[in-house]
Structure formats: structure tokens, C-alpha cells
Amino acid sequence: MIPVISKLPQTGTTIFTTMSALAAEHGAINLSQGFPDYSCAPELIDLVNKAMLDGHNQYAPMAGLMALREQIAIKTEKLYGAVYNPDTEITVTAGATQAIFTAISAVIHPNDEVIMFEPAYDCYAPAIKLMGGVVKSLELEPPDYRIPWEMVKRLITNKTRMIILNSPHNPTGTILTRHDIDELIALVKNQDILILSDEVYEHLVFDGQEHHSMARYPELQSRSLIVSSFGKTFHATGWKMGYCVAPAHLMQEFRKIHQFLVFSVNTPIQYAIAQYLKDENNYLSLPDFFQQKRDHFRRGLEQTRFKLLPCAGTYFQSVTYEDITDEKDVDFAIRLTKDIGVAAIPVSVFYRKGTDKHVLRFCFAKEQETLDKAVERLLKV
Numbered sequence: 487m488i489p490v491i492s493k494l495p496q497t498g499t500t501i502f503t504t505m506s507a508l509a510a511e512h513g514a515i516n517l518s519q520g521f522p523d524y525s526c527a528p529e530l531i532d533l534v535n536k537a538m539l540d541g542h543n544q545y546a547p548m549a550g551l552m553a554l555r556e557q558i559a560i561k562t563e564k565l566y567g568a569v570y571n572p573d574t575e576i577t578v579t580a581g582a583t584q585a586i587f588t589a590i591s592a593v594i595h596p597n598d599e600v601i602m603f604e605p606a607y608d609c610y611a612p613a614i615k616l617m618g619g620v621v622k623s624l625e626l627e628p629p630d631y632r633i634p635w636e637m638v639k640r641l642i643t644n645k646t647r648m649i650i651l652n653s654p655h656n657p658t659g660t661i662l663t664r665h666d667i668d669e670l671i672a673l674v675k676n677q678d679i680l681i682l683s684d685e686v687y688e689h690l691v692f693d694g695q696e697h698h699s700m701a702r703y704p705e706l707q708s709r710s711l712i713v714s715s716f717g718k719t720f721h722a723t724g725w726k727m728g729y730c731v732a733p734a735h736l737m738q739e740f741r742k743i744h745q746f747l748v749f750s751v752n753t754p755i756q757y758a759i760a761q762y763l764k765d766e767n768n769y770l771s772l773p774d775f776f777q778q779k780r781d782h783f784r785r786g787l788e789q790t791r792f793k794l795l796p797c798a799g800t801y802f803q804s805v806t807y808e809d810i811t812d813e814k815d816v817d818f819a820i821r822l823t824k825d826i827g828v829a830a831i832p833v834s835v836f837y838r839k840g841t842d843k844h845v846l847r848f849c850f851a852k853e854q855e856t857l858d859k860a861v862e863r864l865l866k867v
Contacts, residue, residue, distance in 0.1 A: 501835040509829035512536035515860045517848040518829040519851040525540040526721040533758035546753040550578025554760035568701035574734040580751045581726035582715040589711040592739040594619040598647035605836030635669040649681045654687040654799025657847040662698045685801040783850040788859030801851035
């Protein structure tokens with residue numbers, strides 16, 4: 487066997503794959519991995535089929551179908567007042583994770599420092615390391631997981647190249663506030679610091695609150711690569727369809743990497759989404775749709791021994807089990823799957839050091855019947 491020196495020696499199979507496989511093996515209700523158990527809109531399926539039958543089955547332009555980029559520009563301006571040129575500032579990607587990896591690859595050089603906040607989506611740190619960058623993480627504390635900006639200031643050095651933000655936040659369900667935005671603007675003023683803003687749950691903000699996209703604020707828009715996801719938005723995670731918006735000089739570098747990763751992404755689906763986006767109700771109705779699921783699931787969980795943590799956005803509900811057991815969260819999540827029949831994600835996996843706060847994450851992007859069955863089983867804990 488020819489020896490290979492791993493570029494990610496500490497990295498194994500993701501917890502999402504592990505827990506989904508365990509759920510399937512034991513016939514458990516899978517509330518671990520973040521995907522719906524219901525179909526996307528039949529109209530969207532019809533539009534994809536039509537695009538295929540109309541012959542749109544060859545390569546799309548590298549940056550994405552212009553009709554789709556134009557609709558993204560319209561949506562972004564309508565929601566956030568931000569103007570992006572669809573020709574030079576918007577690129578369609580094979581999902582949000584590809585966009586995140588591409589953005590990091592495009593601008594991070596060896597020894598560049600990147601500030602991120604944990605718990606964090608698990609693709610950030612590996613991408614930084616692969617580029618030779620240095621991860622500087624700050625651990626946030628439950629139940630509110632607020633960013634301590636005074637501590638962030640202490641992490642800034644002359645090597646700080648990027649700050650990664652995720653709002654609405656996976657796995658905690660928190661969102662950035664106007665106070666956070668003001669602190670961030672003050673922090674990066676007169677600094678050569680870029681922002682990578684993971685906004686894949688931008689349409690899943692509850693209780694009448696506002697999504698504070700980096701695109702809303704000119705001081706931040708000018709330095710931000712913003713990533714979003716059609717898979718999350720339109721209940722079609724398996725289509726792996728996302729996009730990135732950024733100022734032209736950043737997008738130029740983004741596309742240099744993008745063209746050699748995937749070149750272009752699924753053509754008929756781009757045609758379908760371009761048409762589907764013309765009806766703004768297809769995304770403006772999402773907060774109410776998911777809030778109903780959140781509220782229903784929370785009412786059920788309130789009857790259990792789990793303690794609910796706040797959930798202002800995303801389709802994830804975090805709970806603490808400190809009154810139930812002292813088990814490590816990974817061990818408890820495995821036992822919950824095998825013995826109770828409900829799969830969750832242990833939140834320690836979102837910390838590089840495996841910090842265990844005895845918190846689990848459940849996905850409530852499920853049919854009401856699925857959520858009711860899960861609660862029924864969790865009442866046995």
C-alpha cells in the first residue's frame with residue numbers, strides 16, 4: 487500500500503451520515519440530518535420536468551443561468567435593498583457547502599487567520615485548514631449563544647483575513663440582532679477583513695423578527711461573500727442548488743475556483759427555479775410555514791423531560807438533557823436512537839474540541855405526524 491499523508495488527519499465521517507445510518511439501522515425517526523420528509527412543491531417538479539422536455543439538458547453557463555441570476559438579484563434587492571449585478575456579482579453553485587468551500591479557497595492563503603464561532607457547521611474549519619489558514623474559534627454559551635464582541639476584538643490581529651458568520655444559526659437556531667450588526671460594523675471598520683456570511687436559512691426567521699443579512703448594510707456588503715441555498719428554501723436538499731453573491735472583485739476570484747470545482751450546475755433545475763422565484767410568495771410564506779412546525783414541536787417537547795432552548799430561526803430545535811442523565815451527548819444520542827427510536831445530533835460535534843454542554847439538536851422540518859410520533863417516543867425518556 488502506497489502511504490498517503492492525510493490533509494485532514496483528525497477528520498472522519500460526518501455525524502450526519504453516522505446518525506442517519508444508525509436511524510435507518512434501528513428504524514428510528516430521523517430528526518438528526520436537516521432534510522424534510524415531505525415533497526417540494528409539485529409546481530416546481532413540473533417546471534423541472536418541463537425544462538428537461540424542452541431540451542435544457544446541456545451545460546449551463548459557468549456562473550449560472552442568467553435568468554436565474556437575474557431573479558436572485560431581484561429577490562435580494564427586494565428583501566434587503568442591495569443591488570447586485572447578475573453578470574459579475576452572482577454565481578449559482580452546487581449547494582451552499584460548495585459555495586462556502588469555494589469562497590474560503592478563493593481568498594484564504596497560508597497563515598491567514600479566520601475567526602469563527604462554535605458550535606459551527608462542520609465544513610468551515612476543514613476548508614480553512616486545507617487552504618493553510620489558521621482557525622481562531624470562539625465558543626458560544628447556551629442557552630442564548632450570543633457573540634461576546636469584546637472577546638472577538640481580542641482575537642483580531644494583523645493576520646486576520648476573514649470572519650465567518652451564520653445567521654440564522656445551525657445548530658442553535660439563534661439569529662443576529664441589530665446590536666450584533668452594529669458591533670460588527672465597528673469591529674471591521676478600517677480593517678482588511680472579509681466576511682463569509684452563511685445565510686442558508688435566511689427565510690426561516692420567526693416571531694416577526696428580521697433577518698439581518700450582510701447585504702442590508704453597505705459597510706458589510708462591500709466586504710462580504712454571502713451564501714444561500716435553494717435546497718433549504720424549497721424543500722429539495724437533494725438537488726444541491728445554492729448561490730453566492732459578492733462584490734465583483736471578490737466574485738471574480740470566487741469564479742476562478744468555482745470553474746475548476748464543478749464548472750456549472752444542474753441546468754433544468756436552474757430553469758425551474760428561475761421561473762419559480764417570480765412568485766415571491768414561494769419564499770415569503772416560509773416563516774409562517776416553519777413557525778407552525780416549530781410551535782407544534784415545542785408544545786410537544788414541553789411535555790417531556792427535555793428543556794427547550796430558544797429557537798428564533800432555522801428548522802432546528804435544540805434541547806438540554808441535564809436533568810435526565812450525565813451521559814456524554816454522543817453516547818446519549820446513540821442510546822436515544824437505539825432504545826427510544828428517535829435520532830438527534832449531539833451538539834458537541836459542532837465544536838472542534840468536542841465541548842459537551844449536554845445539548846441535542848432535533849430537526850423539525852417534518853410532517854406533523856412524524857413530529858407527533860417522535861414526541862410520543864421522547865415522552866418515554
